[in-house]
Amino acid sequence: MKYYTGIDIGSTASKVVVLDDEKKIVNHFVLPTGWSSKETSAEIARRLEADGMPINEEMKVIATGYGRVAVDYAAKTVTEITCHGKGGYALLGRDCSIVDIGGQDTKVITVENGMPSSFLMNDKCSAGTGKFLEIMANRLGVGLGDLFEMASSGKALAISSMCTVFAESEVISHIGNGEHREDIAAGVVDSVVNKVAGLCSRHSMKGDVLLTGGLCECEYLISCLSRKLGTKVYSDPMGRFAGALGAALIARGKK
Amino acid sequence: MENKLNLPANFEGYPEMRKKGFLNMKAQKDMGKKVVGMFCSFVPVELIHAAGLIPVGLCAFTDEPIPAAEAHLPKNLCPLIKASYGFALTDTCPYFFFSDLVVGETTCDGKKKMFELMNEIKPTYVMQLPHSRDKDALAFWKGQIISFKEKLEEFFGITITEDAIRDAIRRKNRERTVMREFLELGKLDPAPLSGYEMGTRIDAGSFSFDLTERCNVVEARTAEVKAEWEANHGESGTRPRLLVTGCPNTGVRDKVIKAVEEMGADVVAFDTCNGIREKVELVDETNPDVYEALAIKYLNINCSVMSPNQSRLDYIAKMIDEYHIDGVIEIVLQSCHTFDVEAHFVKRMVTQEKGVPYLNIETDYSQSDSGQINTRLAAFLETIEK
Ligand code: SF4
Ligand code: SF4
Numbered sequence: 001m002k003y004y005t006g007i008d009i010g011s012t013a014s015k016v017v018v019l020d021d022e023k024k025i026v027n028h029f030v031l032p033t034g035w036s037s038k039e040t041s042a043e044i045a046r047r048l049e050a051d052g053m054p055i056n057e058e059m060k061v062i063a064t065g066y067g068r069v070a071v072d073y074a075a076k077t078v079t080e081i082t083c084h085g086k087g088g089y090a091l092l093g094r095d096c097s098i099v100d101i102g103g104q105d106t107k108v109i110t111v112e113n114g115m116p117s118s119f120l121m122n123d124k125c126s127a128g129t130g131k132f133l134e135i136m137a138n139r140l141g142v143g144l145g146d147l148f149e150m151a152s153s154g155k156a157l158a159i160s161s162m163c164t165v166f167a168e169s170e171v172i173s174h175i176g177n178g179e180h181r182e183d184i185a186a187g188v189v190d191s192v193v194n195k196v197a198g199l200c201s202r203h204s205m206k207g208d209v210l211l212t213g214g215l216c217e218c219e220y221l222i223s224c225l226s227r228k229l230g231t232k233v234y235s236d237p238m239g240r241f242a243g244a245l246g247a248a249l250i251a252r253g254k255k
Numbered sequence: 256m257e258n259k260l261n262l263p264a265n266f267e268g269y270p271e272m273r274k275k276g277f278l279n280m281k282a283q284k285d286m287g288k289k290v291v292g293m294f295c296s297f298v299p300v301e302l303i304h305a306a307g308l309i310p311v312g313l314c315a316f317t318d319e320p321i322p323a324a325e326a327h328l329p330k331n332l333c334p335l336i337k338a339s340y341g342f343a344l345t346d347t348c349p350y351f352f353f354s355d356l357v358v359g360e361t362t363c364d365g366k367k368k369m370f371e372l373m374n375e376i377k378p379t380y381v382m383q384l385p386h387s388r389d390k391d392a393l394a395f396w397k398g399q400i401i402s403f404k405e406k407l408e409e410f411f412g413i414t415i416t417e418d419a420i421r422d423a424i425r426r427k428n429r430e431r432t433v434m435r436e437f438l439e440l441g442k443l444d445p446a447p448l449s450g451y452e453m454g455t456r457i458d459a460g461s462f463s464f465d466l467t468e469r470c471n472v473v474e475a476r477t478a479e480v481k482a483e484w485e486a487n488h489g490e491s492g493t494r495p496r497l498l499v500t501g502c503p504n505t506g507v508r509d510k511v512i513k514a515v516e517e518m519g520a521d522v523v524a525f526d527t528c529n530g531i532r533e534k535v536e537l538v539d540e541t542n543p544d545v546y547e548a549l550a551i552k553y554l555n556i557n558c559s560v561m562s563p564n565q566s567r568l569d570y571i572a573k574m575i576d577e578y579h580i581d582g583v584i585e586i587v588l589q590s591c592h593t594f595d596v597e598a599h600f601v602k603r604m605v606t607q608e609k610g611v612p613y614l615n616i617e618t619d620y621s622q623s624d625s626g627q628i629n630t631r632l633a634a635f636l637e638t639i640e641k
Contacts, residue, residue, distance in 0.1 A: 081631075082634055105627070
């Protein structure tokens with residue numbers, strides 16, 4: 001049996017998708033990316049082996065994501081932009097624009113004829129990324145899931161700063177002023193949505209929008225983003241695996 | 256794909272050439288020569304040559320002096336301006352040290368105001384560059400060129416004759432032609448040499464202070480590359496052919512140009528002021544009015560500080576055809592507003608009119624974003640791959 005495996009080593013989580021010759025997903029899992037991508041990639045190899053899919057000639061691996069170079073058993077590395085583009089296209093089944101809110105960066109990718117044709121990434125700053133949400137959730141003393149839960153019943157307070165460090169101090173002063181945590185949470189989500197929407201409009205995005213990445217199952221985020229963009233934002237339960245799926249599809253090749 | 260840069264055996268990098276130039280300049284100074292430091296392509300360097308003075312570029316391309324500069328200048332200013340000022344302030348650039356007079360120009364706001372501060376360190380004369388190309392602007396700019404000539408005469412106690420200017424125009428035109436022919440090697444397909452080498456040679460050429468010698472070195476290299484290409488060039492390759500446009504890229508050449516070439520692309524064309532931008536148009540040697548001839552040439556430089564600046568777009572479009580370009584990378588130095596805003600038109604023209612992929616990279620002189628840049632460059636090449 002031949003296997004085609006895509007490994008997406010992100011800054012917080014590492015995603016793995018295994019396809020068979022028919023491009024059917026036969027295995028997928030996610031592991032936290034520890035402090036060492038090398039260690040994580042070894043862990044993935046052990047896990048694959050335990051699942052009866054050892055790294056050998058029968059298996060072709062393509063690695064993507066921040067830690068892609070750490071996967072020393074990969075045949076090739078491909079950037080997360082191309083992988084998310086291909087994976088997102090496979091999930092939605094048509095040309096679209098893909099918004100990926102990742103741990104370290106956020107990107108918008110336009111897919112034309114099944115191929116990523118252009119993309120835009122946010123700049124050096126972490127505002128508008130998963131990291132930003134994580135830091136703010138921490139400040140509010142809740143987990144990421146609870147942050148969205150709280151936000152959905154809140155009325156967004158203004159968090160105007162574009163910079164994570166300053167935004168954090170805005171959040172602290174909101175807390176100090178005794179504002180409701182729900183309202184602060186809503187403000188946090190709102191600021192991320194604004195930042196992401198800004199990126200989308202700078203990219204002059206076209207077609208349907210698909211949200212991929214770790215936040216793709218947050219209903220509340222999706223509805224805020226849909227409202228802001230003025231168009232329906234699609235998602236998929238496999239959305240967080242889009243990059244790994246794209247990598248696996250590239251490993252599988254045309255044929 | 257071949258992923259190593261192909262550089263000639265005796266190739267010297269920009270920093271080495273810059274250092275060599277120090278000694279060269281010191282020797283000239285010891286012989287009593289005077290030096291004029293400058294920052295920009297708009298300064299009519301012919302006048303400096305005609306006066307028997309040595310012109311030297313002072314634009315700085317490393318981030319070392321930036322923290323010092325930030326004591327006086329805002330953080331969100333273009334790194335080229337901050338680094339250049341930082342060198343002056345900390346007196347760590349020998350070329351600035353050797354300059355008797357500095358000449359600036361009112362190109363972008365940041366630079367123009369920085370010159371006011373620089374003037375407190377060393378005499379800095381500022382040419383007032385108009386930002387359009389109509390007849391009023393031309394008349395005004397011609398006046399500025401004459402005033403600059405008078406400034407040189409007064410400051411150095413010399414006379415600059417029209418004959419000397421004419422001679423300098425001829426010599427400088429020859430140099431432009433030589434550099435242009437070298438840069439146009441990029442039209443050959445497959446690319447005969449790396450963009451990294453082309454850019455480095457053009458930049459480092461300014462540290463050889465004898466125009467004739469500068470020309471001879473580059474001319475020889477052009478002939479050598481051509482002969483080698485004629486003899487053993489293969490099929491037009493699979494490596495994507497890229498055009499680099501935007502701000503001066505010397506300070507980010509390793510991070511962007513070298514990086515993308517090592518990933519398997521060829522940078523074959525430069526629409527930048529350390530590329531072909533200033534070399535396209537020569538000074539009209541037949542114009543009886545030398546000042547007008549200079550004014551026309553310099554006002555036509557396609558820099559984004561001009562408004563409007565349609566001629567830059569036209570030229571990029573032409574280059575895309577002539578150099579068989581597969582992708583355009585625009586490099587914008589952080590906080591360079593004129594290029595950043597104009598990038599909107601460049602992107603639209605490149606992607607919509609020409610149907611060529613476009614990547615915009617905003618960066619500064621630090622190394623902190625090189626990981627991100629690598630990912631963008633790699634992804635960009637993945638979108639181009641046929
Ligand atoms: S980019 Fe424009 S302003 Fe800057 S040095 Fe070149 S010509 Fe001068
Ligand atoms: S790169 Fe832009 S901001 Fe910097 S000096 Fe040149 S024109 Fe001015």
